[in-house]
Amino acid sequence: MNVGIVGLGLIGGTIAKSLKNSHNISAFDISKETLTYALEHNIIDKSYHNIADFFRDNDVVYLCLYPTSIVNFIFQNKSSIPNNSVIIEISGIKNHIIKEIRKLNLQNVDIIYTHPIAGSEKVGVVHSNANIFKNANYVITPVEENKKSNLNLAKKLAKEMGFLNVSMISPDEHDRIIAYTSQLTHVLSISLVNSLSTDLETRKFIGDSYRDLTRISMINERLWPQLFVGNKDSLLQMIDSFEIELNKFKKAIASGNSEKLSNLMIKSTKIRSKIEQGENDEN
Amino acid sequence: MNVGIVGLGLIGGTIAKSLKNSHNISAFDISKETLTYALEHNIIDKSYHNIADFFRDNDVVYLCLYPTSIVNFIFQNKSSIPNNSVIIEISGIKNHIIKEIRKLNLQNVDIIYTHPIAGSEKVGVVHSNANIFKNANYVITPVEENKKSNLNLAKKLAKEMGFLNVSMISPDEHDRIIAYTSQLTHVLSISLVNSLSTDLETRKFIGDSYRDLTRISMINERLWPQLFVGNKDSLLQMIDSFEIELNKFKKAIASGNSEKLSNLMIKSTKIRSKIEQGENDEN
Numbered sequence: 001m002n003v004g005i006v007g008l009g010l011i012g013g014t015i016a017k018s019l020k021n022s023h024n025i026s027a028f029d030i031s032k033e034t035l036t037y038a039l040e041h042n043i044i045d046k047s048y049h050n051i052a053d054f055f056r057d058n059d060v061v062y063l064c065l066y067p068t069s070i071v072n073f074i075f076q077n078k079s080s081i082p083n084n085s086v087i088i089e090i091s092g093i094k095n096h097i098i099k100e101i102r103k104l105n106l107q108n109v110d111i112i113y114t115h116p117i118a119g120s121e122k123v124g125v126v127h128s129n130a131n132i133f134k135n136a137n138y139v140i141t142p143v144e145e146n147k148k149s150n151l152n153l154a155k156k157l158a159k160e161m162g163f164l165n166v167s168m169i170s171p172d173e174h175d176r177i178i179a180y181t182s183q184l185t186h187v188l189s190i191s192l193v194n195s196l197s198t199d200l201e202t203r204k205f206i207g208d209s210y211r212d213l214t215r216i217s218m219i220n221e222r223l224w225p226q227l228f229v230g231n232k233d234s235l236l237q238m239i240d241s242f243e244i245e246l247n248k249f250k251k252a253i254a255s256g257n258s259e260k261l262s263n264l265m266i267k268s269t270k271i272r273s274k275i276e277q278g279e280n281d282e283n
Numbered sequence: 284m285n286v287g288i289v290g291l292g293l294i295g296g297t298i299a300k301s302l303k304n305s306h307n308i309s310a311f312d313i314s315k316e317t318l319t320y321a322l323e324h325n326i327i328d329k330s331y332h333n334i335a336d337f338f339r340d341n342d343v344v345y346l347c348l349y350p351t352s353i354v355n356f357i358f359q360n361k362s363s364i365p366n367n368s369v370i371i372e373i374s375g376i377k378n379h380i381i382k383e384i385r386k387l388n389l390q391n392v393d394i395i396y397t398h399p400i401a402g403s404e405k406v407g408v409v410h411s412n413a414n415i416f417k418n419a420n421y422v423i424t425p426v427e428e429n430k431k432s433n434l435n436l437a438k439k440l441a442k443e444m445g446f447l448n449v450s451m452i453s454p455d456e457h458d459r460i461i462a463y464t465s466q467l468t469h470v471l472s473i474s475l476v477n478s479l480s481t482d483l484e485t486r487k488f489i490g491d492s493y494r495d496l497t498r499i500s501m502i503n504e505r506l507w508p509q510l511f512v513g514n515k516d517s518l519l520q521m522i523d524s525f526e527i528e529l530n531k532f533k534k535a536i537a538s539g540n541s542e543k544l545s546n547l548m549i550k551s552t553k554i555r556s557k558i559e560q561g562e563n564d565e566n
Contacts (some may be wrong), residue, residue: 029301117490118555121552137487167487174488180478181485181493188471189496190551191528195463197519202464203456203558204420204450207400210464212495213472214558217551225544228536238478245474250522253515258508265504269404274501275486 002026003157004058006073007032008044010120011090013128016043018161028054034125043125052080060153063089067226071100074111083108086150088157090114092142092178094171096230110147112154115139115174116163117182122220130162138163141171179234183227184242186216187235194216241254285309286440287341291317291327294373295347296411299326301349301444311337317408326408343436346372348365348474350509354383357394366391371435371440373397375461377424377454379513393430395437397459399420399446400465404501413445421446424454462517466510467525469499472540476500 001024005012008029016025016038026046029035035047048054055061057208070089074081080089087109091097094113101111118136120127138158142151150169158166169177193214196202228235245264252260284306288295291312299308299321309329312318318330331337338344346353353372357364364370370392374380377396384394393397401419403410421441425434434451441449452460476497511518528547535543 096423117488136491137489139488165356165487177485177488180480181488182490184478185475185492185496187529187532188475189492190547191525191532192468192471193551193554194526194528194531194547195467196554197463197524199326202460205400205422205460205464206420206558207402207465208419209468209472209499212498213468214551214555215495217386217555218559219548219552221545221548224548227539228544229539230445230480232536232539235536236533239529239536241478241480242474243529245477246470246522246526248477249470249474250519253511253518253522256515258512261508261511262504264473264477265502265507268476268497268500269502269504271476271479273499275489276501277496 001060002058004028004048004061005044005064006054006061007064007069008038008125010123010125010128010132011116011118012062013038013043013125014118014130014132015062015064015161017088017128017130017252018133019157020044022160023063026058038125043128046242051077052082055081055085060086060157062086065089065091066223067093067230069096069180070097071104074101074106075104078104078106081106081109085109086112086153088112088114088154092182092227093230094184098141098143098171098270098281110145110150112146112150113141113143113171114154114158114177116158116161117178118163119126121216121220123220128142132160135162135164138166139174140166140168141174142168143171165204175231176237179238180232183231183235184238186219186224187228187239188242189214189217190219202270284343285341287311287331287337287344288327288347289337289344290347290352291321291408292347293406293408293411293415294399294401295345296321296326296408297401297413297415298345298347298373298399298444299373300411300413301416302440303327305443309337309341321408324530326411334360335365338364338368343369343440345370346370347504348372348374350374350376350380350513352426353380354387357384357389358387361387361389364389364392368392369395369436371395371397371437373399375465375510377457377514381424381426393428393433395429395433396424396426397437397441398424398461399441399444400461401446402500404503406503416445418445418447421449422457423449423451424457426452426454458514459517459520462514462521466514466518467521469502469507470501470511470522471525473502 001021005027027044052078286306288310310327321327
């Protein structure tokens with residue numbers, strides 16, 4: 001197949017590398033440097049400077065842009081996208097994107113909404129790495145406009161990229177779950193790091209736990225605000241649920257209630273072990 | 284040297300394994316099974332059932348018990364501890380332990396307060412593993428009663444165990460920093476897991492970030508309540524500081540203030556990168 005990639009950053013580059021062996025890969029990117037680099041390093045087979053040519057030559061196009069750019073890109077290039085094009089977008093939020101794209105009233109173009117749950121704190125094609133996708137999760141959120149065959153194509157390609165689980169779920173559910181598993185997780189990590197008092201000589205007191213919990217506080221500050229604001233309601237709800245649990249701790253610590261603290265720990269150990277167990281069962 | 288270990292659990296067993304090649308290791312434990320296991324697996328050279336013999340034969344004794352048990356142990360065995368004994372305790376909190384031990388009014392016994400910042404969610408000698416200590420941090424909190432030579436001995440032995448940084452710092456500072464780097468970190472991880480709504484089919488949406496942030500929510504529910512309650516004031520203060528940062532996020536998300544979100548992320552990225560940089564510089 002001819003697979004096109006718009007936006008050759010970390011994820012776009014990783015998609016290219018993951019599919020390069022079995023498909024013809026081409027790319028469109030605003031940065032000429034990026035395209036030159038990708039050609040020189042054999043990450044893509046071909047680069048395009050004309051968007052109409054690019055769409056015409058490809059069987060499927062991955063749109064690997066930030067949320068706000070996805071809608072702009074389609075709006076600006078609407079007239080260059082031929083009938084029956086299949087576009088797979090890969091952003092971390094769904095309802096907001098779907099709503100905005102529906103406003104553009106595209107005809108005869110099938111946009112498949114997907115989310116590869118994988119990444120890195122690093123950005124750009126130079127850090128793309130096919131290992132990022134290995135054994136990770138991939139989610140597709142079908143909408144009624146989608147053709148079944150195109151959903152299946154997105155699924156097939158995700159499997160080829162190395163993803164272990166490819167699930168189909170509603171956009172609502174996706175946004176709610178991702179607000180918990182990904183967005184809240186990043187909010188906590190960042191807030192933990194930002195609450196460091198500068199007078200503490202912290203470095204010599206760091207164990208694996210702090211290291212693990214704060215790694216994702218090194219974060220792409222251009223992408224993530226878009227994801228948080230685009231999924232505002234779900235994320236705020238998840239923060240509220242988290243705060244209820246945090247308050248249980250505060251109360252138990254303040255009153256020296258060790259039994260209550262034990263129970264909170266027994267609960268978390270049980271839930272987390274079950275998650276790990278479930279994952280191992282599938283591998 | 285003859286090195287004795289009281290309490291052959293995860294840390295006691297790991298100390299034994301880390302020093303076994305260069306010292307004679309013996310142990311005292313309430314569990315006969317544990318001692319038999321340790322002898323059979325060549326983790327210790329000798330086991331004791333009489334505490335007076337144990338102290339008489341050893342040059343230094345590691346007290347690897349839970350915080351509340353440390354004080355009980357010394358109180359109950361006060362008369363069996365010979366003059367000039369050197370005891371190194373290894374619990375995760377300091378001020379509380381020091382205060383309780385001072386009440387026992389020991390004479391001519393030097394207790395060195397230390398904290399190996401390393402561990403595992405697993406418990407017991409069967410999970411002890413010398414790799415846990417490799418390149419980890421070790422903190423000694425001297426008190427005025429300590430002899431300098433004994434502090435240096437504790438430091439020397441920690442280095443022999445494989446610890447990378449061995450720092451000396453006041454008990455107050457230790458408790459404040461550990462409340463942040465370790466205790467708050469565990470509270471957040473547990474609260475994140477416990478705030479999971481049961482109706483979410485979470486497993487398929489998990490990325491490395493959630494996995495990393497929740498690993499330590501599998502926690503020893505007998506040990507950690509003692510650490511939290513024994514360091515109540517510092518921990519509650521750290522939770523408060525964290526909540527201030529979390530509220531900044533909530534406000535920025537609710538008002539869709541992407542610039543504010545970006546700034547919070549730039550801050551965390553900078554702090555966390557600096558910590559990593561500092562660690563790499565030392566290695």
